[in-house]
Amino acid sequence: MSPSTIWILIILAGLGTFLLRLSFLGLVAGEVSPLVRRALRLVPAAALTALVIPALVPPAGSPATGLADWFRLIAAVVAVLVARRTGSMFLTILAGMAVVWLLTWAT
Amino acid sequence: MSSIRQVLARGAADVIPVLPGIVPFGMIAGASAVAAGLEPVVAQGLSVILFAGASQLAAAELLSMGAAWPVILLTILVINLRFVMYSAALSPYLARLSLPAKCGLAYLITDQGFAVTVARQHRQPQAPHVAWYYLGASLALWLTWQLGTLAGILVGSLVPASWQLEFAAPLVFLALLVPLLTDRGSVAASLVAGILVLAGRSLPGNLGLVLAALGGVAGGLVAEQWRDRVRRKGAPS
Numbered sequence A: 001m002s003p004s005t006i007w008i009l010i011i012l013a014g015l016g017t018f019l020l021r022l023s024f025l026g027l028v029a030g031e032v033s034p035l036v037r038r039a040l041r042l043v044p045a046a047a048l049t050a051l052v053i054p055a056l057v058p059p060a061g062s063p064a065t066g067l068a069d070w071f072r073l074i075a076a077v078v079a080v081l082v083a084r085r086t087g088s089m090f091l092t093i094l095a096g097m098a099v100v101w102l103l104t105w106a107t
Numbered sequence B: 001m002s003s004i005r006q007v008l009a010r011g012a013a014d015v016i017p018v019l020p021g022i023v024p025f026g027m028i029a030g031a032s033a034v035a036a037g038l039e040p041v042v043a044q045g046l047s048v049i050l051f052a053g054a055s056q057l058a059a060a061e062l063l064s065m066g067a068a069w070p071v072i073l074l075t076i077l078v079i080n081l082r083f084v085m086y087s088a089a090l091s092p093y094l095a096r097l098s099l100p101a102k103c104g105l106a107y108l109i110t111d112q113g114f115a116v117t118v119a120r121q122h123r124q125p126q127a128p129h130v131a132w133y134y135l136g137a138s139l140a141l142w143l144t145w146q147l148g149t150l151a152g153i154l155v156g157s158l159v160p161a162s163w164q165l166e167f168a169a170p171l172v173f174l175a176l177l178v179p180l181l182t183d184r185g186s187v188a189a190s191l192v193a194g195i196l197v198l199a200g201r202s203l204p205g206n207l208g209l210v211l212a213a214l215g216g217v218a219g220g221l222v223a224e225q226w227r228d229r230v231r232r233k234g235a236p237s
Helices: A003-027 A034-056 A067-086 A089-106 B004-014 B016-035 B040-050 B053-065 B069-079 B082-094 B099-107 B111-123 B130-156 B165-180 B184-199 B204-232
Strands: none
Touching: A003 B040, A003 B053, A003 B069, A003 B082, A003 B099, A034 A067, A034 B053, A034 B069, A034 B082, A034 B165, A034 B184, A034 B204, A067 A089, A067 B165, A089 B016, A089 B165, B004 B016, B004 B111, B004 B130, B016 B040, B016 B053, B016 B130, B016 B165, B040 B053, B040 B130, B053 B069, B053 B165, B053 B204, B069 B204, B082 B099, B082 B111, B082 B130, B099 B130, B111 B130, B165 B184, B184 B204
16 A cells, blocks of 8 residues: 555544544534444444454464464463453453463473 | 632543553554554554544554555444444533534543543532543543554564564454453344454455444344343343
């Protein structure tokens, strides 16, 4: 992607995000309908899962499906447990990274 | 009656507990943007213009995967759809402000700034100067976020590849995701999105990601609908 394309992308994304933020503060009156509110509430859980899963599960049918391909999934399971227990962003990242480093180092 | 300056400072003070989570998040967003091939100025520009961490990190991830730009744009906007909810919830408190003031405060909307402001008004419905409280909280978050991404941009390129820093991005997503999975609708949305994203992996330009997110929302709505129907029949939930 060329530098100018990236700037255009950033500006469009920024403008769109700004309009989402301004929506009910300055663009539209009234309230969010109950169905839309329910849908909006579910967006972060769905979007974050769609972002995280491909980074953890190695592509099916890839030539090298060795043990090392599963290190990140194992580390993610540990990170989820730490996140549930501590609720700490920092400790979650640290735990996940530590497991990957340890598994890489041990094999 | 507390002065405007005191309320502003109180807002800033009330977000201090979340700042230790914002700093590593910001650093990883900055480092990921540089690792995706963005010039440092562009990476910081992304952070200032978007000011929305999860979507910045997603943009960096998709750029490094070579995703098509319309898909990147769409993904960013889907992740930031939740701001509509915050905009609606904040509007009664900020209704009397001028449009320029509303624009400034809208730009500053974040999960954390929204959360502390609504929590304060819930505790003390008559608490004065809501806009100033929200501004104090938001400015503290903005400054911390920008300094965090700047630090990540400067330090990120020095980290050796053997540290596998690129794995920090999915870990951030997990840390944001786990606290959301507290009810049937969210769990269903997450499960459906996870299955769909694996099924749609071969779609061009990472389009599968957006479709999986939207499919997950639909799945979550269906699960909630189903639960409500069971409840109305009087069966145990």
